[in-house]
Amino acid sequence: MAITLFTSFALLLTFAVPIGIALGLSVMIALLVDGAMPLEFLMKELTTSVNSFPLLAIPFFILAGEIMGRGGISRRLINVAESLVGSVVGGTALTAIVTCMFFAAISGSGPATVAAVGGIMIPAMVSKGFDRKFATAVVASAGSIGVIIPPSIPMVMYGVTGSVSIGDMFIAGILPGILVGIGLMVYSYYFSKKNGYLGNGKKISVINILKEIWNAKWSLLIPVIILGGIYGGVFTPTEAAAVAVFIGFIIGVFFYRELKLKELADIFIESALMTATILIIVGTATAFGKLLAMEQIPNKIAESFLSISSNPTVVILLIILLLLIVGCFMDTIAAIIILTPILLPVAxxxxxxxxxxxxxxxxxxxxGFITPPVGVNLFVGAGISGLSLEALSKAIIPFIVAMVIVLLIIMFIPALSLILL
Structure with a gap:
């Protein structure tokens, strides 16, 4: 059954079948060919896998991100970021990265971060003389921080799949997320200095920084309430997602007055479509993973890793290599659901x-958000800038290298993830 499962899945991906549909069809084909189990197995997994309270965080965080993106929050975060780093060489690029870090603390989604920040920052960078490919690559790569700095939808999925505390995952993601942002900023500074991309010409002013922070106080208060509520035991991560929706709505409508009630219908539709896509992937990936477990594939993969070496560093490096390859071809949510039961016991x-x-x-x-052919951030960034996927894929390579270097640092220094727990 395993051979049929993997072969059919690979063929379906080759024909550009969406990941969620490809997973479901490959499970169906394997069940039909093997004949030992009824097709009802797939139907059961599609329903039971999403019947989980922690998974309620996904639609709420998606809805919160959409509301905040249209409620004037993004623009105010950009102003704060520019007051901090705008005067440095390549200041507009650094501003984009810092803004993505801010927005990551309220969205939980990589593509949502790219869409919210890129719509403003990519045209701004191009208008100041930055190369369009570099400008788009900056935002697309920085958007990946959206799933590292909490709250994070993939962290919710890892917590559910691996029976790990979602709250602890959120805390552990803070320093690594900041480190990824610093890594991207270091390369952006180097590239900007090499190509003569200057700052905004203004001196860093404490008064100006405080002014912009005050103007964005409600935006900056959102992650404080969300994360503070979780860590303070006031509400669970799932409840925090619902709180984020409420706060974003109140701020966008009544404080900033930029979110119009007539926009809510579009916001709900966009959020529902994205939620449906993710939950289809969750259901089909769970069924796919269950079949793998029945075929003892996780145990065989674990044995194969350990047969190569028993050295922990070598084993984790092999796992990282596998994850980087998988990220090129598989959606992050699907990869977490399928691979966590396989790789976590090995770790x-x-x-x-x-x-x-x-x-x-x-x-x-x-x-994987920025590696072709399935890099979602690349598609969002290319859609904003009008670039071809091929051109953007070449420009993104140095940023991928920077993120891999940071990943290795995180691997070799566990305290970066665990010191705040």
Whole structure:
């Protein structure tokens, strides 16, 4: 059955079948060919897999991101970021990255971060003389931080799949997310200095910084309430997602007055479509993973890793390589659901903390957001800038290298993930 499962899945991906549909069809084909199990198995998994309270966080965080993106929050975060780094060489690029880090703390989604920030920052960078390919690559890569700095939808999925505390995952993602942002900023600064991309010509002013922080106080308050509520035990991560929707709506409508009630219908439709896409992937990926478990594939893969080496560093490096390859071809949610039951036991066996390994896994798969052919951030960025996927894929390579270097640092220094716990 395993051969049929993988072969049919690979063929369906080759013909550009959407990942969720490809997973479901490959399960159906394997069930029909094997004949040992009824097709009802797939139907059962599609319903039971999404019948989970923690998964309610996904539609709420998606809806919160859509509301905040249209409620004037993005623009105010950009102003704060520019007051901090806008005067430095390549200041507009650095502003884009810092803004993505801010927005990551309220959205939980990579593509949503690219859409919210890129719509403003890519044209701004181009108007100031930045190369369009570089400008788009900056935002697309920085958008990946959206799933590393909490809240994070992939972290919710890892917590559910691996029976790991979602709250602990959120705390553990703070420093690694900041480190990824710093890594991208270092390369952007180098590229900007090499190509003569200057800052905005203004001196850094404490008064101006405080002014912009005050203007964006409600935007900056959102992650404080969400994360503070989770860590303070006031509400669970799932409840925090609902709170984020409420706060974003109140701020956008009554404080900033930029979110119009007539826009809510479009916001609900966009959020529902994105939620439906993710939940289809969750259901079909769960069924796919169950079949793999029945065929003892996780145990065989674990044995194959350990047969190569029993050295923990070598084993985790092999896992990272696998995740980077998988990220090129598979959606992050699907990869987490399928691979966590396979790889987490191996990581535990060689002495890696489940939280630390979860951060390694999230960061590695976050790189998949900017690696073709399935890099979602690339598609969003290309749609904003009008670039071809091929041109953007070439421009993004140095940013991928920077993120891989940071990933290795996170792997070798567990304290980056665990010190705040």
């Amino acid at each position: 535990k066996l060689v002495g890696f903390d489940p939280i630390h390994f979860g951060i390694i896994m999230i960061v590695a798969l976050a790189i």
